[in-house]
Amino acid sequence: MHMERDEMFPMELSDEVLKSMEVGMAFKDYNGRISSMDFHRNTNYLVTASDNESIRLYDIPNAMCLKTINSKKYGVDLVCFTSHPTTVIYSSKNGWDESLRLLSLNDNKYLRYFKGHHDRVVSLSLCPRNECFISGSSDRTVLLWDQRIEKSQGLLRVQGRPAVSYDDQGMVFTIAYKGFVRMFDARKYEKGPFEIFSVGGDISEANVVKFSNDGRLILLTTMNGHIHVLDSFRGTLLSTYIVKPVSTNSTLEASFSPDGTYIVSGSGDGSVYAWNVRNERKVGSWKSIDNEPPVIKWVPGMLMFGTGSSELSFWIPDLSKLGSFGCVK
Template identity: 80%
Template structure:
């Protein structure tokens, strides 16, 4: 065991650079899914990853040991989006059965429902949990965004939107944002009922909002849209810093993108199944082609040189250290 320690420390201290990112490839894949992965989330403080899939399963992984710890089936309700609460074995998830749009608080330990959150009347397409309080926000095709407290079944607030909403808290939980119709509206989480304190534009792109995310230092935000655009904005001033383009996605798919932990790189899926990487400073870094035809889900593991993609399988991407020498030599 002790012999393995120094290598691990070395890996952690390895800095993310263009070269390291270019060298990344699938180190391991779980191929035992019987449907596309529809959502995945990393727990911030442990090495746990949770996935939801069209095969109606919720799966818990320990990424440090590359193990699937648990599979729970949600046959009755189906499962679409899933997020960890602060507790590593408790999740909130949305249904996919078309008749019950409640969100559910589920203990993965004993497969028990701890609470139902009733209020939406159509599919929930965006879900974001507050990092520091027991609140969360959900956006639905019923054109509402609801604010919740995990301890109460009824929503604590309702905001109406004109279109499919993408919602996200920032990493401090002070602010949340709602995107639709080419605009991002910024709300103070403590007094959201006063309306947005600022509204940012992403230019002429009025196509449907897909996902909205803040970088972990809170300085940047990204918004993906159905037309295949990934917009990067300064989250304090609201100015549009850059827009990256990939192949557009169909109306039943979601274009997902993710910041690296240092906020310096953006990874994104694409409507042609590829994975793209950009440096926030200098532009495109890499592209990994795929035989898949739908955009993969993509999430960077917090504080780690690893990201995961979800399609009909779950893949763990890590740097190939043997390739790094050749990249450095080719400068």
């Protein structure tokens, strides 16, 4: 299955193409749920974290698991690539040490520990522009870090479970909690938010917040099963999609397609849904035998998204379902 990115699927994403998508490949050898996954921005690598206390590195075009690293002592919950494709930052899951860790997957060495949170880290985002990252915790703090320094560089207090994310340029980050999305200038965050947007009275706990690749849209998921889409410049709430609510220990995750036109999302009953953001129409839904929301992320630059539950699945268009090839470039 070796393919270069641009020859993967020489077609444009459309309602018809998205509706045809199904699992093209699955890794079923997880004995635990996948709690987090991240695609590297500039390579074909994927990293996953799972309840069986392992971190796995995959080569996507060759459908290969390159490496499995166990973190038995600390457990592993959230994982993110740094700019380097074999270095990750991850949060622990053991309930007694909430440090974040910078880990080299090459030689399984810890390069740095980041200590500061006193409760579970529930959100993690790395700046695409430099070595900075932000973490949000159930201890109601958001900490700002520099990967080269063990001590946090800044602290922001919040009044709820924070969801955090940088935009694609790394110039702005957002913190969402309790029905509001707060926008910060990454270079002068200590001045406080430069904008505060309301998500229409939904004060359910924030789960994940993300920017579209062009920075124009923000999505926010909440525990009661709402996926809100906002205009990131004007702050207007453009649409809200509703799925089954999630339980306290689960996270509802959704992801923009690379062009920002579609959203794929998990659901509290394990299903996967897709919507067209422009006309707010539901494009597809896929039932699951799972009963918890999968983690879900679009593969950068490819016509493919990944879901992680008790197995890792890659979703691709089923060409036999496409009546015409009018969508081919």
